[in-house]
Structure formats: C-alpha cells, structure tokens
C-alpha cells in the first residue's frame with residue numbers, strides 16, 4: 146500500500162486571513178470537544194474564538210504560531226513573554242495554548258510546533274521556557290517529557306473540568322543559545 150506523505154509546516158502568524166482564521170477556529174473547537182487543552186471546556190462560538198486569536202495577535206508580549214497540515218491550519222501555540230516591568234523574569238517565557246486538532250494528530254506537527262516556538266524564543270534571548278498541563282493530558286505529557294522538559298512541580302488544584310478538580314504538572318526547559326555564550330554562562334548554575 147502506498148504511503149501518503151503529508152506536508153507539515155509551522156509559522157509565526159502576524160496576521161490571519163479569513164480562511165486561516167476560520168480553519169483555526171474549527172481546529173480549536175475540535176480540540177475543545179475532544180476534551181484537551183486550551184483552557185476552554187465547552188465549544189466556543191466562532192465570534193469568541195475570533196476575538197481570542199485577533200487579541201493574541203495584538204498583545205505585544207504574545208506571539209501566535211500556527212501549524213499546517215497540507216496547507217490547512219490545524220493547530221496553534223502561543224509564546225508569552227513576561228510584561229516589561231518584570232525584569233527579573235525577562236530571561237524566561239511561557240509556552241501556552243498548544244494543541245493540534247484531533248483530525249491532524251500523529252504526524253509530528255506538535256513536535257515541530259514546539260521546536261519552532263523554542264527556536265524563536267531562543268533567538269529573542271529567552272533562556273528558560275515554562276509550561277503547564279493538566280495531569281490528565283497524557284499525550285501532551287509524553288510529548289513534552291520526550292522533548293526534554295523537566296517536571297518541577299504538581300499543583301493539586303490546578304483546574305476544574307466538568308465539576309472535577311484536576312491536578313496539574315509544571316515544566317521548564319533550558320533553551321540552547323543560538324550563538325555566543327553558553328546557556329550555563331548566561332544563566333549560572335540552576336540548583
């Protein structure tokens with residue numbers, strides 16, 4: 146049987162045309178309904194999702210990355226830098242809202258999405274990337290641990306989903322510097 150080769154792509158979105166925005170909203174609702182990720186528990190109206198993504202494009206500390214399978218937008222993730230007044234944490238950032246629609250999973254897109262976001266973060270001087278997941282998001286846990294993220298803590302009352310309190314896991318990863326000083330020289334030892 147012939148194997149189908151898919152085209153995988155991830156890009157940083159500075160704007161979204163109506164077709165891509167519609168595909169992103171559809172992918173988001175598909176992921177919400179399947180039960181994973183994004184904070185939302187119930188499917189959202191198109192208007193609410195559009196407001197969210199248009200807002201993400203406007204916030205200076207936030208960058209939106211979109212994943213495409215054969216050209217169609219099927220997932221996204223966001224890179225969030227601390228606000229400018231938070232000098233002490235300016236070396237770090239958070240990877241959040243990562244998801245791939247159920248109909249596009251298993252092709253390596255999430256791995257590519259995370260790696261591209263890390264590259265962008267590192268190029269901007271981010272040395273530590275933080276993220277957190279519900280303890281029930283087993284696929285995401287396998288993904289992030291496989292990509293070298295270290296679990297440093299568990300929050301016992303992290304989220305409420307369908308009337309149940311769910312614990313959450315907190316992770317970080319030290320990023321490689323793209324050039325110049327080593328990460329250790331830039332950060333000093335991490336105890």
Ligand SMILES: CC(C)(COP(=O)(O)OP(=O)(O)OC[C@H]1O[C@@H](n2cnc3c(N)ncnc32)[C@H](O)[C@@H]1OP(=O)(O)O)[C@@H](O)C(=O)NCCC(=O)NCCS
Nearest residue numbers: 181182243244245250251252253254255256282285287288
């Ligand atoms: C987690 C998620 C993003 C993975 O997306 P994906 O595109 O299917 O993942 P990939 O194909 O890139 O797989 C990368 C790695 O994830 C893990 N993984 C993916 N699917 C898996 C599965 N069904 N079971 C176990 N591990 C799995 C594996 O480690 C895999 O690496 P491998 O292929 O070398 O084994 C997707 O399942 C999802 O959106 N889940 C719901 C939302 C969520 O949990 N988001 C993260 C919280 S921020």
